[in-house]
Amino acid sequence: MPVIAALLAYAALLGFAGDRVLTRASWASRHPRAALRAWHACAFTFLVTITATLVLTAHDLWEHAVVWLFHAGKPQVHAAYAGSWHIEGVADGAVLLLLLAATAVTALAAHRFLAVRRERDRARLITDALGSRGAGGLADVHILDDAEPTAFCVPGGRGRDRIVVSRGTVDLLTEEQLAAAVTHERGHLRLAHHRMILAAEVVTAAVGWSGALRGYAHQVRRLSEMAADDHAAAVHGSRTVASALLEMCTVGPPAEGSATLALSGPDPAERIRRLLAARPGQGRRLLPVLIGCATATVLVLPAVMVLGPAFAVADTAHCLEQCPR
Incomplete structure (x- = not known):
């Protein structure tokens, strides 16, 4: 649950505050190519973060992947990502919402592409x-x-x-x-x-x-x-x-x-x-370099939030196998 909450907060920060900051940024007109990269990074990361939130909410899907990829113990993975939080039907709802959103965006993109x-x-x-x-x-x-x-x-x-x-x-x-x-x-x-x-x-x-x-x-x-x-x-x-x-x-x-x-x-x-x-x-000048560093940070943070707990519980399945019952 803490990871999901952090991802939602980050998505809101990018989608609302990030949009306002970039729209009003005085440096954008001086460095339009750097500003374009910042806008694309903000939008891409917003979509990735929302997608990651839905995938983590559908915890069974993600937890099985972490157990397999990181050789982690299922209880440790569940505790790291979901904790004690559980509401019946939420995981299935998240999967359905993810599929509906992906379908809608794909249809919208295809319609606009064909019109253009x-x-x-x-x-x-x-x-x-x-x-x-x-x-x-x-x-x-x-x-x-x-x-x-x-x-x-x-x-x-x-x-x-x-x-x-x-x-x-x-x-x-x-x-x-x-x-x-x-x-x-x-x-x-x-x-x-x-x-x-x-x-x-x-x-x-x-x-x-x-x-x-x-x-x-x-x-x-x-x-x-x-x-x-x-x-x-x-x-x-x-x-x-x-x-x-x-x-x-x-x-x-x-x-x-x-x-x-x-x-x-x-x-x-x-x-x-x-x-x-x-x-x-x-x-x-130096400003485009700083903007590039900030843009890279925006892109990397969701991966850190999502994968950090997975690395923390890596190889715990091996530990469980060796522990006496």
Whole structure:
């Protein structure tokens, strides 16, 4: 029971306090890639901790595994994890809840994945049918004959990725600004932001109704745009990226759940301000290292809580076998 209580408290800390702390963290916009890792670690550990809580509550399942893996005595294992706590039917309820939750999350993920794939296939079909390939530095870019300025990428993998700009964007931006916009979209594809966003949307849809991790999906989209901005700024300079984004702001951001990743994504005003305030080498400092250490600690703690008692009672079965009756 103490282990289960500790896991529940840790899950609540991550899902509620962790969500609020990361949402309000001022360092996140300065180090978006580190912040993304922190968000993913928080969400992943929250789900693992909830799962571990249900598995431990279904104590027979876990206790048999510990007895076999650690050669531990069954009474010692039961005392370490359940103590004297026992309520009839709780173990069976925990197994049922675990199965229902796994089924629901799998169905939700499959539904969202198929919807995103359909939207991307439609965007790719339109691009291939109506777009033309650029030249020179834009050889991998599809240009749509559309007067409205737009720039986005369509993830697909295995040669199915598309970077798309409209004729309106080509006419609106300078050559350097256009190159920065394209590099921004290449950054999205290179850093696999589409996978991060899909995972965040599924998790938020699954648990956000409870108040836990409700900022996860929005923050991942926001920080992904900042990380792509930094990717472009490393090549073309922060002011060039900021000026391109400022010009494209007249288009307005895409829908929050869009399957494509557009240059004029969420929070463009904040992104422009941070780009104009950026200093050379700002991202290469001690803070990202500290954030990485904290992220690793968040990931490791549930394993310590779950496996600690198992190591403490390891080989006690051997002791029981040798003790006189």
